[in-house]
Amino acid sequence: TVTEPTSRALDEIKIGGMGASRRRVEDNRFIRGKGHYVDDVVLPGMLHMEILRSPVAHARIVSIDASAAWEIPGVRLVLTGEMMATRNLAWMPTLSYDTQAVLATDKVRFQGQEVAAVIADDPYIAKDACEAIVVEYEQLPVIVNPTQSLAPDAPLIRDDKVGQVDNVCFTWQVGDQDATDRAFAEADVVSRIEMHYPRSHPSPLETCGSVADFDRATGKLTVYMTTQAPHIVRAAVALIAELPEHLIRIVSPDLGGGFGNKVPVYPGYVISILASILTERPVKWIEDRTGNLISTGFGRDVYLTGEMALRKDGRILGVRMHTDSDHGAFFGDAQPSKFKIGLLHSAFACYDIPTAHLTARGVYTNKAPGGVAYRCSFRVTEAMFFQERMVQAAADDLGMDQAEFRRLNFVRDDDFPHRTPFGFLTDSGQYAKCLQVGLDAIDYEGFLREKAEAAKNGRLLGIGISCMTEPLGAGNSREYDILGIKMFDSAELRVHMTGKAILRTGAKTQGQGHETTWAQIVAHELGIPAEDILVEEGDTDTAPFGMGTYASRSTPVAGAAIAMAARKVKAKARQLAAHLLEVSEEDVEWELGRFYVRSAPDRGVSIQECAMAAYSNMPDGLEPGLEANAYYDPPNLTWPFGCYIATVEIDPATGVWDVLRFVAVDDCGVRINPMIVEGQIMGGLTEAYAMASMQFITFDADGNCIGSNFMDYLLPTAWETPGWELHEVVTPCPHHPIGAKGVGECATVGGPAAFVNAVMDALKGHGVRNVDMPLLPDRVHEALQTRGDVS
Ligand code: CDP
Structure with missing residues (x-):
C-alpha cells in the first residue's frame, strides 16, 4: 500500500528539486x-609553448632548420616531428581508428597543420622563435572537396598509410537495399533532393589549451586541459605515451564552451606533455583564435543526395540517402567507433517509414581534420537537416500542405517503442501534438492567408517547419563504444x-x-x-x-x-x-x-x-x-522531439531575409530545470540561425582557409539574433529513472531546416528548389534572379 505523503513532505520546488527554475550556481x-579556466592555471617555473603551423595546404617537407630559434634567449626547447618520432610520438591514433600527425615529418596535409613547437620562458619569446624556424616546402597539388578527392588522377593525400591507394577513408552502408528498391518500384512519385551542409566550426569562446606538469620525483603527470572527456584523455595518454594510468591526472577546470570542439585529443596537448617530460617544468599551451579555427575539429561538410518514394495519397514508402563526407587530412571524427558516419542514419526516426537505405563515403582532403559532433549527437544535425529538407520537397512534389504531410506520416503516440527505418528503437513521443502546439502558436492558417495577400503586392513571405527526434545519451554499451571503451x-x-x-x-x-x-x-x-x-x-x-x-x-x-x-x-x-x-x-x-x-x-x-x-x-x-x-549503462538512447517553425520575409531587391517569428516546441521529457532547458534551447536556436544564415568555413583552390578569424567566420550577436518563442510538451522517457531526455542540442539540430524551409517556401513559384546554407543574401538574390538553385 502506498501511503499518501503527509503535509510534512518538503515542497520540492522550495528545496530546488526537479522542476525548479533554480538560478545557476556556477x-x-x-x-x-x-x-578558473586552463589559462588561469599558473604553476611555479612554468614554461610556455607555441606551435608553428604550416602556411600551405599540401607540401612535402624538404627541411626544417630550427637553429635560429634555439639561439633566441629564453628558448628552452624546440620540438620537430623528427624529435617526436624518436619517442614514437610523431603520429597518434584518432578516435576513429585512423592516425594523425602530431608534428609533421614527411608532408603537411592541411593549412594550419602543426610543424614545430617552441617552449620558452614566455609566450612572446616562443612566438618569435617559431617565426625564426625555417621550413622548406615542396608544394603539391591541393584537394579541397570530394569531387577533386575522388578524381582518378587525384594526388594521394595519405601516402603515409600502407595499402592506401586512393583518397577514400571509409565506405559504409546501413538499411535494407532490396526492400528499399522494391519500395521505389512501387512508388507513384519519387522526390529527389541534393544539398551541401557546409563546414562550420563550434568556436567556443575559450580556445583549446593545456598545462602539462610532469613530476620526475613522483612520476606523476598532471595535465590541466580543455577537454570535454577527461577520462578518455587519461586512457589515451596511458596508451599513447605508455605512462601508468594511475600516475596520470587529467583536470578539466572551467571550460568556456565546448560544443564538440573539445572532444578530440589534439597535437598541442600531446606536445605539451612531452615538453614537460623533457624540460621537467610545467608547460602551458594556449591556442590562439586562428589556430583554433583552422586546425581543430570542425563540424558538418557533407554532400547529401536523396530520394523519397511516395504514394500519391501522401504516405512515404521508402528513402534512399547517399553522402560524400569531407573529413580533411586525417579521419578524426569523434563518435562511437562502429558508426563510420556517426548517427546519420537516425534520420526519419519520427516518421513511420517501412524501409530505407543509406550509403556513405568519407574522403580525405587537404583540410583540417575533424567531423566532431558540433552540438549534436554524432552528425544528427546533418541527418535532421536532410530529413526535413527532403520532407518539404516531397510535400511540394505531391502538392500537399507541408504540415499535413508530416502529420500523415508521423509515428503515432501509441506506436512506441518504434523501430525506425534504419533500425533504431525510439522510446516515446507525441509528435502530432507538438506540431499542433507549434502551428497554433504561429497561427499557421492565419499566416498562410497573410502570405497569399502579401504575394499580391510582390512581397515574399515564407513559412518553414522542421520536426525531428534525435538519439541522445550514448550508450548503451552493447552498441556504443569509443576505441573499445564502452559508453556508460x-x-x-x-x-x-x-x-x-x-x-x-x-x-x-x-x-x-x-x-x-x-x-x-x-x-x-x-x-x-x-x-x-x-x-x-x-x-x-x-x-x-x-x-x-x-x-x-x-x-x-x-x-x-x-x-x-x-x-x-x-x-x-x-x-x-x-x-x-x-x-x-x-x-x-x-x-x-x-x-x-x-x-x-x-x-x-x-x-x-x-x-x-x-x-x-x-x-x-x-x-x-x-x-x-x-x-x-542506459538500456536505450533517449529520443526528445522538437518542432521548429519559422516565418520569414525576403527583400527581393537584396536577397536579405528577416525572421518574422520563430516558434519552438520542445519535448525533452521531464525537465529538471525549466529555465536552464530554455537557455539551452535559445542558445541552440542561435547556433541554428548562425548556420542557416551566415556561418561557414570555405577554402580557396590552394587550400587557404577562409574563415580563420571572427571577421570572416561570423557568430551572430544579440543584434542579429531573432526572438525565440518557446513552448513545451512533456512525454516522460519510459526508461530513464527520472523520465528525462537530453535537450542540449535539439534546437541546433532541428533549427536550421526551419529557416531554410521558410526561405525556400518564400521562393516557391520562383523556380528555386534549393539554396545551400548559409543563405547569404547574395545567394538568395542569385536564386531569384536566375530562377534556379544555388550551391
Ligand atoms: O550533455 P549536455 O549537458 O550537453 O546536455 P543535456 O544532458 O541535454 O543537458 C543540458 C542541461 O539541461 C543540463 O544542465 C541538464 O541538466 C538540463 N536538462 C534539464 O534540466 N532537463 C532535461 N530534461 C534535460 C536537460
Whole structure:
C-alpha cells in the first residue's frame, strides 16, 4: 500500500528539486570573473609553448632548420616531428581508428597543420622563435572537396598509410537495399533532393589549451586541459605515451564552451606533455583564435543526395540517402567507433517509414581534420537537416500542405517503442501534438492567408517547419563504444554527517549548468536542499570513470547514474531510519526528505538525521558512512522531439531575409530545470540561425582557409539574433529513472531546416528548389534572379 505523503513532505520546488527554475550556481563565479579556466592555471617555473603551423595546404617537407630559434634567449626547447618520432610520438591514433600527425615529418596535409613547437620562458619569446624556424616546402597539388578527392588522377593525400591507394577513408552502408528498391518500384512519385551542409566550426569562446606538469620525483603527470572527456584523455595518454594510468591526472577546470570542439585529443596537448617530460617544468599551451579555427575539429561538410518514394495519397514508402563526407587530412571524427558516419542514419526516426537505405563515403582532403559532433549527437544535425529538407520537397512534389504531410506520416503516440527505418528503437513521443502546439502558436492558417495577400503586392513571405527526434545519451554499451571503451556513465554521492553532500560524476560541464541541475536530481531523490550539495566534475583523480559530456548525453546517462546513486543512499538511509525509529524497515515510509512510521506518520526522521546517525549512531552490523557509487549503462538512447517553425520575409531587391517569428516546441521529457532547458534551447536556436544564415568555413583552390578569424567566420550577436518563442510538451522517457531526455542540442539540430524551409517556401513559384546554407543574401538574390538553385 502506498501511503499518501503527509503535509510534512518538503515542497520540492522550495528545496530546488526537479522542476525548479533554480538560478545557476556556477554563474556566481562566472559573472564575477572568478571562473578558473586552463589559462588561469599558473604553476611555479612554468614554461610556455607555441606551435608553428604550416602556411600551405599540401607540401612535402624538404627541411626544417630550427637553429635560429634555439639561439633566441629564453628558448628552452624546440620540438620537430623528427624529435617526436624518436619517442614514437610523431603520429597518434584518432578516435576513429585512423592516425594523425602530431608534428609533421614527411608532408603537411592541411593549412594550419602543426610543424614545430617552441617552449620558452614566455609566450612572446616562443612566438618569435617559431617565426625564426625555417621550413622548406615542396608544394603539391591541393584537394579541397570530394569531387577533386575522388578524381582518378587525384594526388594521394595519405601516402603515409600502407595499402592506401586512393583518397577514400571509409565506405559504409546501413538499411535494407532490396526492400528499399522494391519500395521505389512501387512508388507513384519519387522526390529527389541534393544539398551541401557546409563546414562550420563550434568556436567556443575559450580556445583549446593545456598545462602539462610532469613530476620526475613522483612520476606523476598532471595535465590541466580543455577537454570535454577527461577520462578518455587519461586512457589515451596511458596508451599513447605508455605512462601508468594511475600516475596520470587529467583536470578539466572551467571550460568556456565546448560544443564538440573539445572532444578530440589534439597535437598541442600531446606536445605539451612531452615538453614537460623533457624540460621537467610545467608547460602551458594556449591556442590562439586562428589556430583554433583552422586546425581543430570542425563540424558538418557533407554532400547529401536523396530520394523519397511516395504514394500519391501522401504516405512515404521508402528513402534512399547517399553522402560524400569531407573529413580533411586525417579521419578524426569523434563518435562511437562502429558508426563510420556517426548517427546519420537516425534520420526519419519520427516518421513511420517501412524501409530505407543509406550509403556513405568519407574522403580525405587537404583540410583540417575533424567531423566532431558540433552540438549534436554524432552528425544528427546533418541527418535532421536532410530529413526535413527532403520532407518539404516531397510535400511540394505531391502538392500537399507541408504540415499535413508530416502529420500523415508521423509515428503515432501509441506506436512506441518504434523501430525506425534504419533500425533504431525510439522510446516515446507525441509528435502530432507538438506540431499542433507549434502551428497554433504561429497561427499557421492565419499566416498562410497573410502570405497569399502579401504575394499580391510582390512581397515574399515564407513559412518553414522542421520536426525531428534525435538519439541522445550514448550508450548503451552493447552498441556504443569509443576505441573499445564502452559508453556508460557514473556518479558518486557522499553525504556528510550534517546532511550536506558532495556529488561527483564522469560528465564534464562546459556551461550547461551541471553544478545546478545535478544537485536538483539529488534534492528530488533525497530531499536534501540543492544548495547543500556540491557538484564536482572534471578531475580524474576524484571523479568516477565516465565518458564525458558531448552529444547531450549527460542527463540521459550521468543524470540517470546520479538518481541511481541517490537511491542507493536512500536505501541505506532507510535502514538507519528504521534503527532510529525502532521499527522494522518494512514499517518505514518515505516522503520527500523524511522517513516515517507507516502506522504513526507523526513519528519520523529527516534525511539529515539519518546522515548524522550514519556517522554517530549506526545499528550494530551496519557499515558506517552514507555514500554510494553508480555506473549507469542506459538500456536505450533517449529520443526528445522538437518542432521548429519559422516565418520569414525576403527583400527581393537584396536577397536579405528577416525572421518574422520563430516558434519552438520542445519535448525533452521531464525537465529538471525549466529555465536552464530554455537557455539551452535559445542558445541552440542561435547556433541554428548562425548556420542557416551566415556561418561557414570555405577554402580557396590552394587550400587557404577562409574563415580563420571572427571577421570572416561570423557568430551572430544579440543584434542579429531573432526572438525565440518557446513552448513545451512533456512525454516522460519510459526508461530513464527520472523520465528525462537530453535537450542540449535539439534546437541546433532541428533549427536550421526551419529557416531554410521558410526561405525556400518564400521562393516557391520562383523556380528555386534549393539554396545551400548559409543563405547569404547574395545567394538568395542569385536564386531569384536566375530562377534556379544555388550551391
Ligand atoms: O550533455 P549536455 O549537458 O550537453 O546536455 P543535456 O544532458 O541535454 O543537458 C543540458 C542541461 O539541461 C543540463 O544542465 C541538464 O541538466 C538540463 N536538462 C534539464 O534540466 N532537463 C532535461 N530534461 C534535460 C536537460
